Amino acid sequence: MNQAVPFTSADTNLLHDGLRQVISNGASPGGVLACGTAGGDRTILSAGVIAPETGEQAPDGDTVYDIASLTKVVATWPLVGRALDTDLLDLDAPARDFLPPMEGTAPSADATIRQLISHTSGLRASTRLDLYAGAQQPLHELISREPLESAPGAHQYINRGFILLGLALAHVHQRPLNDLATDLWSELGMADTSYGPLPSTPRIAPTEQRPGAQRLWGSVHDENAATMGGVAGHAGAFAPASDLATYAEALIGTHADARLGAWLRESMTAHAEIEPGLARGLGWILASGNTVAYHHGFTGTSLYLAPATGRYIALTTNAVHNGPARTRIAPLRELILKTITTT
Numbered sequence: 001m002n003q004a005v006p007f008t009s010a011d012t013n014l015l016h017d018g019l020r021q022v023i024s025n026g027a028s029p030g031g032v033l034a035c036g037t038a039g040g041d042r043t044i045l046s047a048g049v050i051a052p053e054t055g056e057q058a059p060d061g062d063t064v065y066d067i068a069s070l071t072k073v074v075a076t077w078p079l080v081g082r083a084l085d086t087d088l089l090d091l092d093a094p095a096r097d098f099l100p101p102m103e104g105t106a107p108s109a110d111a112t113i114r115q116l117i118s119h120t121s122g123l124r125a126s127t128r129l130d131l132y133a134g135a136q137q138p139l140h141e142l143i144s145r146e147p148l149e150s151a152p153g154a155h156q157y158i159n160r161g162f163i164l165l166g167l168a169l170a171h172v173h174q175r176p177l178n179d180l181a182t183d184l185w186s187e188l189g190m191a192d193t194s195y196g197p198l199p200s201t202p203r204i205a206p207t208e209q210r211p212g213a214q215r216l217w218g219s220v221h222d223e224n225a226a227t228m229g230g231v232a233g234h235a236g237a238f239a240p241a242s243d244l245a246t247y248a249e250a251l252i253g254t255h256a257d258a259r260l261g262a263w264l265r266e267s268m269t270a271h272a273e274i275e276p277g278l279a280r281g282l283g284w285i286l287a288s289g290n291t292v293a294y295h296h297g298f299t300g301t302s303l304y305l306a307p308a309t310g311r312y313i314a315l316t317t318n319a320v321h322n323g324p325a326r327t328r329i330a331p332l333r334e335l336i337l338k339t340i341t342t343t
Contacts, residue, residue, distance in 0.1 A: 004037035004254075004310025005343045011035070015313070016045045018335040023048040027328035028300055029205075030059045031317035033336075034245040038253045038310030042245055051321055053215065054202040061242035064192055065205045065316040066221050068297030071237040072162050074193070074247060075181040077283040079169050080117060081263030082184070088172040089113055098168040099140045108160070109144035113168075115152050116161035117282050118271040122148040127159040127234075129227045139228070140167045155272035155280050159224065159234040166233020178231045185243070188250045188257065193239040195231045196220050204238070205318040207299055221299050221320060235298075241316045244303055248312035252305055264307065268293050288341040300325040302333055304340045313340050 015033055023030060030048025044061040067074065083089040089098055095116060096102060096109035111121035124146050132142050143160055150156065170177045178195040185193045198204050198218035209215035220226050222235035230236050250257045251264050270279035270290055279286045284293035284305075294304040300319030305312050313336050319325035 004039045004041075006037055006039075006041055007035050007043065007311065007339075011339055012043050012045060015335065015339060016047070018332045019045060020047045022329050022332045025328070026322055027332070028317040028319035028325070029321050031300070031315065031319075032059050032061060032063060032241040034061060034241040034312075034314040036245050036248065036312055038249070038256070038307075040249065040253065044241065050202060051206045051318060053206050053217070057202055059205065059316075061245075062192065062203070062240045063205055063316070064198065064203055064238050064240050065301060065318055066196075066207050066216075066297075066299045067237050067239050067244075067301045067316070068222060068235050068299040069159075070239075070244075070295055070297040070301050070303055071225075071235045072233070073283050073295045073303065074239065074244070075177070075184075075237050076162050076165050076169070076233040077117065077267070078184060078260055078263070079177075079180055080113070080165060080283075081260060081267075083169060083172060084263075085259055089168065091117075095164050095168055096144060098172050099144065099164070100138065100171055102141055102144060106141070106144035107148050108146045109140075109164070111148075111152060111161070111164075113165070114271070114282070116165050118280055119155055119157050119161060120153055120272050120280070121158060121161050122150045122152040122154075122156070123158050123160045124149045125156050125158050125160075127163075127224045129163075129224045133227075140164065140171075153272070155274050162234035163224075163228075163232055166231075169233070176231065177233065181237070189246050190239065190243040193237060193243045193247075195236050196238055197230055198238055205316075206321060207318050208320045215321075239316070241314050244314035244316065245312070248303065248305055248314060252307045252310060252312060264293065264305070268307070287337060292337070292341055294337065296333070298325065300329050302336065304336055306340050309340075309343055311340050
């Protein structure tokens, strides 16, 4: 491991200003940035309030946010890596080998674990699990029976792949996904990371208020994860920025978890181009010549890792509280990526 490149005061000031600016522009009620290095240096930056519902209380490193699709790389991805280590999964075997037995054709379950985790499976891109409401067959079979939407190989971001991965993990371990994830997070020291539901307290950041319903507060924002009871391979986890920093340190830190560190290195090999300059590895988006791995969550969260320079940045916001999050916080995400790739 190369010596970690610390963030300068100019770096953290610029990031803090960027966070304040998007909040001032109405992107989110508030948010938290955790910037750190492999050596254990950590800076927590915050701005705004947790939400109008919690009064004037400012968020901090311990404020718990719905991390949405960061669940893919904070729960499912590390659990897949560990299952590969113990031969419970095989990257190049079809998913159906690791799901409850099914008779007959199951085109979507013929996708390999590698294709599912790299978003190159060709499965149906629209998630819409609500269309299966009332179905008698188990979810893994309903998804597996679906025809492919496109030929495997090209990149297409697909939640279904990670849903199947979560179901496969539960099957090969004969334990619920949330129990597997809770054990992992406990081992890594992520004491406040969990699947929901969580109590509606000021420590938990509320998210969206949908028409005719109460504001989501401690309940998962992702409607498909909610259909699955709040526990899914693609979404459903809640975490504070401090726990995401702890997780990043477990992946790239001086005292990193050896197995997860090796899995990250393997995962930072490009499997498909997303667009010029960006590729998809195993789970992660890859940038800067495949030296930076990152992922976003729909609610307004992100995690960036730069193993070569020993740097990471975690972002937690509840930007969906104020409306569509992606475009509103795009300037901050661009700034974070530029900062972590510049030394």
